[in-house]
Each structure stands twice: as structure tokens, then as C-alpha cells.
Amino acid sequence: MRRQGWRMVATLGALSLVAAACGSVDPTIAGAGPRGVPTTLPPPTTTTTLDPSLTATEGYFEIPVGGADLYNVANGTVVQTIAQGLTLGFISRSGEWLEVLTPCGTTAFMTDSQVTPVAKTTARATSDLSRLVLVVDPGHGGRDWGGVGPTGTSEKSVNMEISLRLKELLETPHNIDFVTGEITPGSEYSRVKSVLLTRSPDGPDGGDYELGLAYRAGLANTAGAHALIAIHNNTVPTQAASRPGSEVFYAASVPDSDRLAGLIYDELVKSLAPFDAQWSGGQLLGARARIDPKSGDDYYGLLRRAEMPAVIVEGAYLSEPEEEALLKTGDFQQAYADGVYRGIVRFFTTPDTSTSIFQPEPFPDDSGTVSSRSCKVPTQSGGAP
Numbered sequence: 001m002r003r004q005g006w007r008m009v010a011t012l013g014a015l016s017l018v019a020a021a022c023g024s025v026d027p028t029i030a031g032a033g034p035r036g037v038p039t040t041l042p043p044p045t046t047t048t049t050l051d052p053s054l055t056a057t058e059g060y061f062e063i064p065v066g067g068a069d070l071y072n073v074a075n076g077t078v079v080q081t082i083a084q085g086l087t088l089g090f091i092s093r094s095g096e097w098l099e100v101l102t103p104c105g106t107t108a109f110m111t112d113s114q115v116t117p118v119a120k121t122t123a124r125a126t127s128d129l130s131r132l133v134l135v136v137d138p139g140h141g142g143r144d145w146g147g148v149g150p151t152g153t154s155e156k157s158v159n160m161e162i163s164l165r166l167k168e169l170l171e172t173p174h175n176i177d178f179v180t181g182e183i184t185p186g187s188e189y190s191r192v193k194s195v196l197l198t199r200s201p202d203g204p205d206g207g208d209y210e211l212g213l214a215y216r217a218g219l220a221n222t223a224g225a226h227a228l229i230a231i232h233n234n235t236v237p238t239q240a241a242s243r244p245g246s247e248v249f250y251a252a253s254v255p256d257s258d259r260l261a262g263l264i265y266d267e268l269v270k271s272l273a274p275f276d277a278q279w280s281g282g283q284l285l286g287a288r289a290r291i292d293p294k295s296g297d298d299y300y301g302l303l304r305r306a307e308m309p310a311v312i313v314e315g316a317y318l319s320e321p322e323e324e325a326l327l328k329t330g331d332f333q334q335a336y337a338d339g340v341y342r343g344i345v346r347f348f349t350t351p352d353t354s355t356s357i358f359q360p361e362p363f364p365d366d367s368g369t370v371s372s373r374s375c376k377v378p379t380q381s382g383g384a385p
């Protein structure tokens with residue numbers, strides 16, 4: 001049993017469904033099973049060459065310039081040429097054949113001659129940042145805009161800007177003053193080994209494409225990532241707040257996820273509070289978890305599938321005019337990224353925890369965890385249809 005002995009907070013059961021859709025929409029209903037492993041495999045049309053002894057092999061790779069051919073089965077037929085710049089996880093290999101997890105959460109096959117596979121990290125989480133593999137997940141993309149601000153700002157684009165700033169911070173050595181929050185060039189905290197983006201500007205349409213939650217969590221799982229950080233922004237607050245209304249959701253069944261969320265929350269609010277705004281927020285500001293009362297699992301599909309400390313950061317309310325205006329500025333995006341970065345560094349390099357962590361709360365699973373939208377694997381332009 002991985003589930004911890006946490007206590008349901010029954011009095012919170014009547015909470016409204018505010019922000020229910022953010023981070024929960026999943027276009028991958030066909031094949032999205034627990035832990036990022038599809039339950040609906042491609043039909044066994046032919047005998048595959050997979051060697052059962054190799055099925056534990058996992059890792060990831062980037063689709064190179066020109067795209068790469070995706071097959072229905074090993075030694076099968078090409079179903080499409082997948083777009084360059086995508087990073088895919090693979091869940092098994094046999095000889096040259098890799099069984100990969102597509103952006104829609106289904107499985108397909110590729111040959112390793114087309115790509116450079118990187119093996120799943122086996123290093124344990126450590127305070128040595130230079131050994132860490134992190135996955136940063138810019139929420140939404142493509143037809144899935146996420147929230148929309150009063151002047152039309154899309155959450156998917158703001159999430160991407162913040163995620164790119166976070167990746168840059170993680171890939172650069174720094175000194176950090178945790179009292180003032182100041183981050184400067186220096187050697188105190190090394191760069192991490194690698195940062196994988198689920199949605200990347202190197203991919204099609206400058207990174208504006210749709211991805212399923214099984215893919216997002218599956219990439220982190222197959223890479224052996226030490227943390228999964230999803231970047232989002234909120235909509236529909238319930239009340240005015242005296243400070244930024246940030247929320248950070250944690251994977252309730254993964255030990256230490258709550259500590260990661262709490263530290264990110266504390267550092268994020270430290271970064272955002274100096275900005276001048278009429279803040280808005282929900283009833284609980286801090287690190288939280290939502291549980292589907294029927295299944296007892298995490299309400300959020302991303303967190304439910306993650307095998308490592310995982311969080312969904314909801315930094316500010318895009319639906320509020322003043323916060324939308326801030327979210328469009330580079331200064332605010334950088335402050336958001338700075339806060340998340342400091343929280344991640346504190347998580348790995350200190351035993352610190354936070355007083356802003358709430359117990360998991362029941363949250364009825366009746367609002368959009370399953371989408372009827374179809375997901376399309378991005379095709380290389382000029383490639384096979």
C-alpha cells in the first residue's frame with residue numbers, strides 16, 4: 001500500500017468545483033490507465049518481436065529534425081511521421097524496437113536508429129542537484145487553452161512562458177538568498193542534470209500542441225524523474241484575498257509530494273506578494289490535495305499517475321483583470337518561476353517543510369476528468385498524414 005494514513009477533512013466535502021477543470025482535462029480516455037500505462041493496447045494484429053525479459057527497459061528520447069516514423073507494431077507498418085522536437089518516453093524495447101508512449105497516451109513502436117534513447121535514471125533523489133532529472137509540464141496546449149483572461153490571454157501560453165523561465169533557472173548554477181529570495185549567478189547550487197519539457201517550443205507550432213495526462217505523467221515515469229512540476233494558472237476565485245491566492249496541489253499517495261508543494265507554495269507567495277494587485281483566491285491558500293471520494297485516488301489525473309513527488313502549481317488568477325495584466329509581464333512570469341525554483345532547491349537540499357500544507361480533501365469526480373475530445377499525435381509537416 002502506497003497510500004498514507006492521511007485523514008479526510010469531511011467538512012470540506014461541500015467545496016465548490018472551482019478550478020476543477022484546470023489540470024484535470026484528459027483527452028486520452030482511450031487507453032489511459034493508472035500510472036501512465038495504457039490499458040488499451042493496439043490490437044494484436046501480428047506477433048511482435050518483443051522479448052519479455054526486456055520489458056522493464058524504460059527511458060526517453062527526442063524526435064530529431066525531420067521527424068521519425070511511428071509503427072503500429074514492431075516490424076509493422078508506418079502509421080505516421082511524428083513531429084520533430086517532441087520528447088517521448090519508451091516503456092520497453094527489443095533489439096532496435098522501442099515501444100513508445102505517444103502524446104495521446106497510446107502506445108506505438110519506433111526503431112532506435114531514428115533517435116538517441118536515454119536510459120531511465122536510476123539515481124535516487126539526492127541533495128546533489130547535478131544528478132537530478134526533472135520534468136516541467138506547461139499545462140494545456142493546442143485546442144486546450146486552459147483558462148482565458150478578460151482580455152483573451154490564454155493560460156496555455158502564460159504557462160509556457162513561466163515553464164521556460166523555470167527550465168532556464170534549473171539549468172544554470174546560482175547563489176540563493178532564501179531570506180530575501182534573491183537569486184544571483186554563483187556556484188552554491190549547481191544546475192540540475194536535465195530538465196525535460198512535456199510541451200516544448202522545439203515541437204510543432206512553437207510548442208502549442210495538445211497532450212494527454214497519461215503522456216505527461218508517463219514521460220516523467222519513464223525518465224525516472226525525481227520530481228514532476230506542472231505549471232498552471234487559476235480561474236474563478238471565490239473571494240478577495242489579502243495575499244496572492246496561489247494553490248499548489250500535491251500527489252497524495254506519493255511520499256514527500258506534500259513537502260515539495262508546501263515549499264513551492266511558500267517561496268512562490270514570497271515572490272508574488274510584492275506585486276501590487278487586488279488579489280483573489282479560494283477558501284484554502286496553500287499546498288493541497290484533492291481525493292475522488294469514490295475511488296480514493298487523487299482527483300487530478302496527472303498526480304494520480306505520477307511515481308515521484310509531483311505537484312500542480314496554480315500561481316495566480318488569470319480570470320481577474322489585475323492578475324491577468326501581471327501574468328502578461330515578464331517580471332511577474334520571472335517572479336513565478338523564481339519562487340518555484342527556490343521551492344525545488346529547498347526541497348532537495350534541505351529537510352525544511354512548510355506550515356502551509358493542508359490535509360487531502362474529498363473532491364467529487366464529476367466535472368471533467370474525462371474529455372470526449374479526441375487527441376491527435378502531431379505529424380511532421382510534409383510527412384505522412
Ligand SMILES: [Zn+2]
Nearest residue numbers: 022023146232
Ligand atoms: Zn490549467
